Amino acid sequence: MSQIIKTNSLSKRYGSVYRVKAVNLDVQEGDIYGFLGPNGAGKSTTLKMILGLAKPTEGQVSVFGKEFEQNRGFILSQTGSLIEAPSYYGHLTGLENLRVVQKLREVPDKNVKEVLSIVRLINQKDKKVSQYSLGMKQRLGIAMALLSFPKLLILDEPTNGLDPSGIGEIRELIKSLPSRYGMTVLISSHLLSEIEQIATTLGIINDGTLGFQGSLKKLQEMGSSEFTIKTRDNQSALALLKYHGFLADLQGEELIIGRNLREEQVVQANRLLVSEEIGVYRIEEHKKNLESIFLDMTGKEQTL
Structure with missing residues (x-):
């Protein structure tokens, strides 16, 4: 070409x-x-x-x-x-x-x-x-x-x-x-x-x-991803994950445990929760779609 x-x-x-x-x-x-x-x-x-x-x-x-x-x-x-x-x-x-x-x-x-x-x-x-x-x-x-x-x-x-x-x-x-x-x-x-x-x-x-x-x-590939976890006791889960160095945050009924984590880190977070007998209902990965990436690059205040 x-x-x-x-x-x-x-x-x-x-x-x-x-x-x-x-x-x-x-x-x-x-x-x-x-x-x-x-x-x-x-x-x-x-x-x-x-x-x-x-x-x-x-x-x-x-x-x-x-x-x-x-x-x-x-x-x-x-x-x-x-x-x-x-x-x-x-x-x-x-x-x-x-x-x-x-x-x-x-x-x-x-x-x-x-x-x-x-x-x-x-x-x-x-x-x-x-x-x-x-x-x-x-x-x-x-x-x-x-x-x-x-x-x-x-x-x-x-x-x-x-x-x-x-x-x-x-x-x-x-x-x-x-x-x-x-x-x-x-x-x-x-x-x-x-x-x-x-x-x-x-x-x-x-x-x-x-x-x-x-x-x-x-x-x-430029878009970041984040993992969310829903547990039986989100407050205890939040304190535990923070104690072990995760940049965790509580939003609504779910915990956000960080962006662009490696799979091993997600496994580690799940293992910590289970070891403390905190029931894990689900773990989900959320990736930014192209529109979100585009808006981040061009300014969210702009009209598309």
């Missing part, structure tokens, strides 16, 4: 405020790279710099192994994108809008028919886009990005305005692109629940800084 996108200390500053600071993205060929973060975290600004729509204050962008500034024409000819909101001519039909892009991209008629089918706009292709719903406009934007079946597809919040059925269809479409068309996909979202169903690699950005980059499994 080859590296499709690489950024080196990519930064964007407005005045004295950094919207993106020293971001090092690594997107490999065939990846579905989920770029996650709360609204305003710097996702769109980063994608704009990768596409040359915004000039970095500092840092470099490399796409297909080539520096962007010296190879802008080649890189953009191999890239499709939808950033923030679709661009279209409202007085033209969906088909006419695609014809405009077709001429610019110099692609055959069969591509137009195929993307209309992919995004379910065949029956609305002759309708003026000004009369489209928000979801239909979003699907048209995705069709435009797909029209040349590029090697790299960059989608910024592509499910905005779509109903649950439409979200599911776009999700399945994106999952099929690497194997079906050989595309690499970089997709941004503030919805972890959507990204975790399709992404092979994740990048999490908050306040302009990349806090995590790697696989879902790697992210899950």
Whole structure:
């Protein structure tokens, strides 16, 4: 596999405020790279710099192994994108809008028919886009990005305005692109629940800084786990465990005996309780789910 996108200390500053600071993205060929973060975290600004729509204050962008500034024409000819909101001519039909892009991209008629089918706009292709719903406009934007079946597809919040059925269809479409068309996909979202169903690699950005980059499994491994015990006499159990060095605490009807304990430590705690004839009803391990880990990384006060 080859590296499709690489950024080196990519930064964007407005005045004295950094919207993106020293971001090092690594997107490999065939990846579905989920770029996650709360609204305003710097996702769109980063994608704009990768596409040359915004000039970095500092840092470099490399796409297909080539520096962007010296190879802008080649890189953009191999890239499709939808950033923030679709661009279209409202007085033209969906088909006419695609014809405009077709001429610019110099692609055959069969591509137009195929993307209309992919995004379910065949029956609305002759309708003026000004009369489209928000979801239909979003699907048209995705069709435009797909029209040349590029090697790299960059989608910024592509499910905005779509109903649950439409979200599911776009999700399945994106999952099929690497194997079906050989595309690499970089997709941004503030919805972890959507990204975790399709992404092979994740990048999490908050306040302009990349806090995590790697696989879902790697992210899950970052989450702490805790063990809880329910006994016949929690007060006595609490005193005993504390005496033997456990960081135990009583919450409701259960004891929390520590985070990220080894299995042997859990066995030791159980043995201590049994040896003192304190009946143990149950022992449970609770691991943080991905959403909890994401909230910890991006700030629980933020709205997702």
